[in-house]
Amino acid sequence: MTxxxxxxxxxxxxxxxxxxxxxxRRIMDMGLTxxxxxxxxxxxxxxxxxxxxxxxxxxxxxxxxxxxxxxx
Amino acid sequence: xxxxxxxxxxxxxxKTTLFNDLTGSDQYVGNWPGVTVEKKDGLLSGRKDxxxxxxxxxxxxxxxxxxxVVARNYxxxxxxxxxxxxxxxSNLERNLYLTTQLLELGLxxxxxxxxxxxxxxxxxxxxxxxxxxxxxxPVIEISALKGEGTKEAALLAIGExxxxxxxxxxxxxxxSVEHALAHIEESLHGKVENATxxxxxxxxxxxxxxxxxxxxxxxxxxxxxxxxxxxCEKEMDDDAESIxxxxxxxYIQKIVGETFKKSPRKASLTLSDKxxxxxxxxxxxxxxxxxxxxxxxxxxxxxxxxGTILTDWANDGFLGGEGWHLPFTTHExxxxxxxxxxxxxxxxxxxxxxxxxxxxxxxAYLEKVNExxxxxxxxxxxxxxxxEAIAKTIVAKGVFVEDxxxxxxxxxxxxxxxxxxxxxxxxxxxxxxxxxxxxxxxxVDYAAYQKAAEYExxxxxxxxxxxxxxxxxxxxxxxxxxxxxxxxxxxxxxAWGGVATVLxxxxxxxxxxxxxxxxEDCGYMARVAFIMDRLxxxxxxxxxxxxxxxxxxxxxxxxxxxxxxxxxxxxxxxTIILATFIPCGAKTxxxxxxxxxxxxxxWYVAPLMDVVGIAIIVLGGIALKKSKAFSGEAAPFxxxxxxxxxxxxxxxxxHTWNRVKAYMLKAGMIIFPACVxxxxxxxxxxxxxxxxxxxxxxxxxxxxxSWIAWLFAPLGFGTxxxxxxxxxxxxxxxxxxxxxxxxxANMDGASTAxxxxxxxxxxxxxxxxxxxxxxxxxLFVPPCMVAIAxxxxxxxxxxxxxxxxxxxxxVGYMLALSAYQLGMLFAGGGFGIWTAIxxxxxxxxxxxxxxxxxxxx
Numbered sequence: 001m002t003x004x005x006x007x008x009x010x011x012x013x014x015x016x017x018x019x020x021x022x023x024x025r026r027i028m029d030m031g032l033t034x035x036x037x038x039x040x041x042x043x044x045x046x047x048x049x050x051x052x053x054x055x056x057x058x059x060x061x062x063x064x065x066x067x068x069x070x071x072x
Numbered sequence: 073x074x075x076x077x078x079x080x081x082x083x084x085x086x087k088t089t090l091f092n093d094l095t096g097s098d099q100y101v102g103n104w105p106g107v108t109v110e111k112k113d114g115l116l117s118g119r120k121d122x123x124x125x126x127x128x129x130x131x132x133x134x135x136x137x138x139x140x141v142v143a144r145n146y147x148x149x150x151x152x153x154x155x156x157x158x159x160x161x162s163n164l165e166r167n168l169y170l171t172t173q174l175l176e177l178g179l180x181x182x183x184x185x186x187x188x189x190x191x192x193x194x195x196x197x198x199x200x201x202x203x204x205x206x207x208x209x210p211v212i213e214i215s216a217l218k219g220e221g222t223k224e225a226a227l228l229a230i231g232e233x234x235x236x237x238x239x240x241x242x243x244x245x246x247x248s249v250e251h252a253l254a255h256i257e258e259s260l261h262g263k264v265e266n267a268t269x270x271x272x273x274x275x276x277x278x279x280x281x282x283x284x285x286x287x288x289x290x291x292x293x294x295x296x297x298x299x300x301x302x303x304c305e306k307e308m309d310d311d312a313e314s315i316x317x318x319x320x321x322x323y324i325q326k327i328v329g330e331t332f333k334k335s336p337r338k339a340s341l342t343l344s345d346k347x348x349x350x351x352x353x354x355x356x357x358x359x360x361x362x363x364x365x366x367x368x369x370x371x372x373x374x375x376x377x378x379g380t381i382l383t384d385w386a387n388d389g390f391l392g393g394e395g396w397h398l399p400f401t402t403h404e405x406x407x408x409x410x411x412x413x414x415x416x417x418x419x420x421x422x423x424x425x426x427x428x429x430x431x432x433x434x435x436a437y438l439e440k441v442n443e444x445x446x447x448x449x450x451x452x453x454x455x456x457x458x459x460e461a462i463a464k465t466i467v468a469k470g471v472f473v474e475d476x477x478x479x480x481x482x483x484x485x486x487x488x489x490x491x492x493x494x495x496x497x498x499x500x501x502x503x504x505x506x507x508x509x510x511x512x513x514x515x516v517d518y519a520a521y522q523k524a525a526e527y528e529x530x531x532x533x534x535x536x537x538x539x540x541x542x543x544x545x546x547x548x549x550x551x552x553x554x555x556x557x558x559x560x561x562x563x564x565x566x567a568w569g570g571v572a573t574v575l576x577x578x579x580x581x582x583x584x585x586x587x588x589x590x591x592e593d594c595g596y597m598a599r600v601a602f603i604m605d606r607l608x609x610x611x612x613x614x615x616x617x618x619x620x621x622x623x624x625x626x627x628x629x630x631x632x633x634x635x636x637x638x639x640x641x642x643x644x645x646x647t648i649i650l651a652t653f654i655p656c657g658a659k660t661x662x663x664x665x666x667x668x669x670x671x672x673x674x675w676y677v678a679p680l681m682d683v684v685g686i687a688i689i690v691l692g693g694i695a696l697k698k699s700k701a702f703s704g705e706a707a708p709f710x711x712x713x714x715x716x717x718x719x720x721x722x723x724x725x726x727h728t729w730n731r732v733k734a735y736m737l738k739a740g741m742i743i744f745p746a747c748v749x750x751x752x753x754x755x756x757x758x759x760x761x762x763x764x765x766x767x768x769x770x771x772x773x774x775x776x777x778s779w780i781a782w783l784f785a786p787l788g789f790g791t792x793x794x795x796x797x798x799x800x801x802x803x804x805x806x807x808x809x810x811x812x813x814x815x816x817a818n819m820d821g822a823s824t825a826x827x828x829x830x831x832x833x834x835x836x837x838x839x840x841x842x843x844x845x846x847x848x849x850x851l852f853v854p855p856c857m858v859a860i861a862x863x864x865x866x867x868x869x870x871x872x873x874x875x876x877x878x879x880x881x882x883v884g885y886m887l888a889l890s891a892y893q894l895g896m897l898f899a900g901g902g903f904g905i906w907t908a909i910x911x912x913x914x915x916x917x918x919x920x921x922x923x924x925x926x927x928x929x
Binding site: 060 | 134165311313317321668709710713714
């Protein structure tokens with residue numbers, strides 16, 4: 001499963017982050033690393049991006065970017 | 073040499089608050105060379121020998137974002153004497169991630185854990201001694217907001233500088249990674265500075281080419297260690313860069329677990345959560361966003377809002393105009409005379425009417441007297457003694473006062489009870505049978521003339537406490553000193569006019585930025601991007617681009633500056649280029665004039681201009697996104713949504729003041745000379761003689777207009793008048809209408825409207841099309857001088873400034889060209905070479921929009 005498929009309110013653990021370069025580095029810099037617990041809080045009114053809780057703070061990422069994050 | 077202490081930390085960790093607390097008011101904002109990232113310097117209060125430098129707020133020292141590259145280049149090559157790293161105590165894990173990277177740079181460093189007051193209130197505890205040991209540098213608790221421990225933190229950093237010897241840095245990485253790093257560090261020995269060898273080793277491991285180049289790591293070493301890196305990657309099943317990031321966070325997680333004790337909380341929602349539930353609600357989010365835009369619109373640029381009132385006061389009263397009445401002191405005229413019992417505005421209207429009666433009658437009288445006389449003997453001025461016999465036969469017919477905006481005669485407003493009520497209710501009373509809405513014209517006979525001649529301009533001081541404007545004060549002072557007329561005009565209209573143009577924008581910029589600073593500081597701005605991102609991404613803009621565009625409806629200058637809130641360099645540039653296509657307040661004056669003169673029966677022309685502006689933004693965004701300049705990998709939209717909090721007044725004011733100051737200093741440098749130059753060529757001939765407004769045909773502008781008129785020929789207004797009006801519109805867009813009025817003054821017709829109408833008839837066989845083309849050109853070419861200057865400043869480089877101006881010129885020209893040429897084709901003007909060019913150009917534009925993108929968006 002990837003992070004963009006998680007329903008709001010769901011809590012998951014990151015297994016792997018695909019992709020490379022700036023986007024991947026940015027995602028990881030913000031604390032989304034292997035083994036991290038992530039909760040999906042909500043989806044923006046127009047359907048994208050999504051809001052996450054990670055390492056105790058709120059982070060927003062696009063569904064495209066979330067699709068590169070494999071979770072269980 | 074002063075000791076330099078660099079403040080580094082995440083965005084939103086209280087860095088700016090700490091900076092302000094440490095430096096007091098003793099600071100200045102500068103730009104980093106070549107880039108638009110702000111850097112602030114300030115002296116530590118009470119210490120002339122310590123400079124505090126505020127770095128941009130960053131999450132990491134990665135090579136991908138501009139701010140981060142700027143910050144790390146500064147830290148590595150400029151080498152501040154110490155780093156003061158601010159860490160948000162309520163968000164330790166993510167904040168300490170940057171800390172681990174900063175530690176590797178090998179500079180003396182102190183970590184200041186901020187917001188301890190909040191931590192204590194929540195009952196959380198942090199084991200400082202243990203954290204110090206884990207990080208290998210001094211750690212201190214502070215509260216930047218309350219000024220608690222801030223000075224101590226700075227002194228601690230100064231103390232670290234004096235120590236010379238650095239304490240042992242922690243070993244963040246484990247197993248084979250640490251092993252590989254140690255190996256790389258060893259091979260780098262003697263090749264890079266000792267202090268930075270750890271950092272260099274990590275950069276080589278991460279294959280960070282930018283850093284490796286900057287550190288001048290020999291390529292043979294990079295090639296030599298590549299095998300070790302590959303082994304590591306294989307073992308960990310990940311790329312080197314990700315391995316480093318993952319291990320950093322793992323280390324931090326461990327030390328935070330050991331040192332930080334979070335008190336158990338009740339599961340209730342915090343205030344921030346409650347606010348967020350409402351403002352990003354599925355259904356409520358958009359209405360709330362639109363409401364907040366309406367509030368800003370009203371504050372800044374709506375008729376009757378504070379921004380407009382202040383701007384009008386600045387331009388027409390305080391700076392440029394004759395003067396202004398102190399509020400709450402105005403009253404009806406009490407002095408005896410013609411105006412007794414009238415309000416000031418009514419008195420002015422009355423005077424305008426009488427003045428029109430007077431001059432029209434005089435015109436008619438002179439015409440009669442001069443009848444049949446040869447040219448040389450004609451009387452040009454009214455004689456002292458009027459010939460009663462002739463005068464009694466003179467009646468000037470159809471006298472009227474011109475409406476300032478449209479150039480048409482003013483319309484009647486009767487004062488019958490029914491109409492007054494309707495008007496008060498904001499309804500139109502046209503066609504009510506009393507003659508409302510019809511042009512107000514009257515005849516003047518000798519008796520009426522004699523009465524009119526007695527009217528003098530109303531004295532404003534009889535209507536309230538009158539404060540003369542600065543411009544008026546300067547001119548009266550020069551008059552008293554007997555300064556030569558040319559010099560007086562140069563000083564007052566040229567120089568002071570230029571300064572007033574610059575300052576006239578200050579009120580609206582202040583209002584917009586007070587509001588934006590509030591939205592930014594309270595945390596809502598990030599949510600705006602969150603809500604609008606989806607929509608704007610479609611045409612290459614960011615969710616935050618919406619705000620500059622709304623501000624742009626009122627004025628392009630604050631609009632361009634408002635784009636600052638957009639973090640991504642590319643989105644910001646694109647927004648700056650596109651925001652001014654929305655017709656601003658000044659351009660509305662052009663639209664009003666042309667709609668009234670040429671498009672009376674086409675009500676849709678005026679609103680159509682807004683639609684055209686929006687279409688340009690959407691299509692231009694799509695086309696630009698596909699262009700080379702904006703191509704490349706899309707900026708990731710990975711954004712922190714900070715907790716909401718009430719901003720402090722001081723913070724907001726400082727924020728606003730810094731931006732206003734930057735505008736006045738930097739933009740003013742360009743605007744002022746440009747305004748003076750344009751004014752100069754409009755009012756002087758080649759012999760440097762001062763010309764009256766009506767003598768514009770003798771001016772340098774006339775000749776320069778003739779030189780470039782050919783450029784406008786394909787657009788249908790290729791005469792010096794068309795060129796001169798378009799050039800002068802760069803001072804301020806509404807100047808186009810004023811200049812048109814001046815250059816058309818000797819055309820046939822009784823009113824300015826008729827003059828302008830005839831002017832366009834003389835330019836083209838299709839005057840309506842030429843007028844439409846002129847209007848489109850002036851609306852959609854680069855905005856006024858002031859907005860261009862601000863664009864250059866905000867773009868951060870001349871090349872980008874020229875790119876923006878070039879793009880806007882191209883759009884304006886092509887729009888006018890296609891409107892005129894294709895319009896002619898349909899109107900039966902035949903098919904010419906320019907028609908073909910216009911069609912080719914349009915097809916090319918279409919291609920730019922619909923062509924497939926070369927690279928992945």
